[in-house]
Amino acid sequence: MGKKYSKKEVRSKWNDITEEPNLIYRNGEKIFNYSGFVKGHPALRYFEYISKIMLEDFDVLKRIGETPGNLRKDKSFDMDHEGTLDISGKDEDLKITERRLAVALYNSSHHFRFGKIFDYETPLKEKEASGIGEIDLLSKRNEEVGIIELKIGKSQKGETLFRALMEAYTFTKLINKRKEKFIKDFGLKNEISFRPIVLTLTDSFCAENMHMLVNGNAPNLKDLIIKMNAHLAKIEILPFEFYAFDSENPALKQDEQGKIIFENSKFLEVRVMEYDYR
Template sequence: MVDNKKSIDELFLCIKRKDKLKEFKKAFGLKHVNTEEYLLKFVANFYKAPIVNYKGYIKGSKNLYSEIIAKTLVSEDLVKEWDKLKPVRPNHFDTDHTPTQNELSITNRKEEILAKLLFYQGEVKDLGYIFDYQTPLKADRSDSYGKIDLLGYNTDDKYYSVIELKYRPSGSDETLLRCVLEAYTYYKLLDLDQIVSTDSHEGISVLRNLKGYKHTKNAELVVLFDEKACTENDGGYKTNLMLRLNPKDIANAVYPSKTVESQQHKECQELLITDKRDSLRILCETILKQEPHLKQIRFAVLRVETVDESPSIERSYRAETLLTIPNKG
């Protein structure tokens, strides 16, 4: 029988970063706990570990950090430990989120503002209907669980979408490994049946009235990202997801100093046309194999559909799916 508590140590050692193992244990309280609690804390927090976001090569080798981590999660059976995660929040939808409130000024986080804009838009081409954003997962303040960026309903395939949105005005630099692990962690902590039981959520009320909608236990993970952040000279006015980034000066557009391709788009292209990300693909396939109700993992670019000429930060959006990894079961 595999000792997965020991395998976690090996995960850090195989990338020659024992120092990061000590940091991880300290940050998430993995010392002096029994094996079950140790493994639970590991799976709940591993996507936050800095090593998951390393983009370079392991010192003295030709192996990418992210690929060796993905490979080890599968080979050591560590990915099976995600089954220990269970929903803990009694009501995910007690947030009073409504598609008409347009409260963009209460946060300065650009990714969260973009999530709200997609929620307010509702139907997003090639993505589906967005019925909630920043969906909470924790039961107590002391829980380390985060929030789901967006919850949607895939109107083509008829299942729910757990959407991990990645956006930064200067170009997001998070790895696809982190994106997939974060989305999967959130999926395991989400009780989809609460969509049926909730009775005071406007987005879900609209969802229930969609033509062809029917509640299901089936879902997909969607990693949704920007292709690139462009300068004004490179066409940023028409392509950048957000222009008026300064809430105190929304009349003027803001552009990055240089055009930057997002890390997610770079890695997705490698998934599509090279074998450089084969271990990530195998990890995705392994996740799907152990989750009968998780039907696919989708990687999609968010694009501007129309440009709003008014002095606001709002635009309309569409998605473009670049790659879908299906559940073969």
């Protein structure tokens, strides 16, 4: 096993990252992705303990996304993405990556349970070098816009539901600060509401975490999500939803126009699981 941290050490790491609320998801990336157990507590997963800390320090979570910082103001949120990636000189068998899957989902134009993808890698910041990053995917279902965090990593590589949760929570609160602009940039109706969503594949570590959540094996994480939802409701943001494609990593390819697409379009018919934790 690698290094283990005690409760005290975990709490200290949390205290180190609370200074800049909008960047907690990023500065806490390491501890949020820990998949093991707290030192001296063989049944207590790090994300369960950190959830407990966050429930106690919930004021910090309220502050996330409250100050716009370098949030996009003048430039359009709509980057006119074309569904292509510059993969010249890379492996020709096009092994799957998160980014490539995101683009393939966009290019599919398919209506999934969680909606139809209408953009990917949507920038949040005005200038480069301002910390906050990009939204993996945007989906639309009736009058709802899904702020989707995509996670496909297997257990060995980390990538917990907890980390995805923090990203989706932060990005949704931030984009909500620029709702009018977002609606105008993408030519949407005024009635839309945002909803944070985590999307994964059933063989990922993230999906394992979703199972723990619905099976009652992550009580603190569940309480945290419920509390986040209650807070989001006050600012007219819809509660979290969690989905997984019931599939292993699908094969991808590049078409003549350079667009990333699914090698077998049957992937689009694969079952999409919803993990109902409520």
